[in-house]
Amino acid sequence: MRKAIECGMKCTSVESAYNVGAVIADKSGNIISTGYSRQYPGNTHAEQCALMSSKESPNKTLLSEASMYTTMEPCSKRLSGNVPCLTRVLESGIKKVYFGVKEPPNFVNCSGIEQLVKHGVQAVHIKELENECRQLNKHLSV
């Protein structure tokens, strides 16, 4: 999660969206890929970027054996109409998601964690790093 926080620090802050960092790691903790909000063009999300980058990774671990670390719970609804990160995570086959903070209800009411769990994905809240994850969005006072 500390690596995900480092990734989140690379975000260019905007008023209308969160700064989030994400890492996909294999079961030994080796990094497969990383991502952060708006890393790639087109209003991309951190989890989306990490999943996109995993396709180019030299670490060819199956994502069904990998975990995702994300500083904020995966979104369940995109205001832009893009595919939510929740859907992308489910389609990837990832079975375990560590998250730093639940999404505050500023933009939408997010049910990312609830829905991941409903679909059999293990969700782990890393409470001891919650404040650090929250700090990524201090410009939004969340």
Ligand SMILES: Nc1nc(O)c(N)c(N[C@@H]2O[C@H](COP(=O)(O)O)[C@@H](O)[C@H]2O)n1
């Ligand atoms: N989990 C997560 N990762 C990111 O990288 C994000 N930028 C967000 N933001 C949330 O996504 C929704 C907005 O969707 P659009 O980017 O406008 O399509 C909303 O739930 C934001 O809070 N979340």
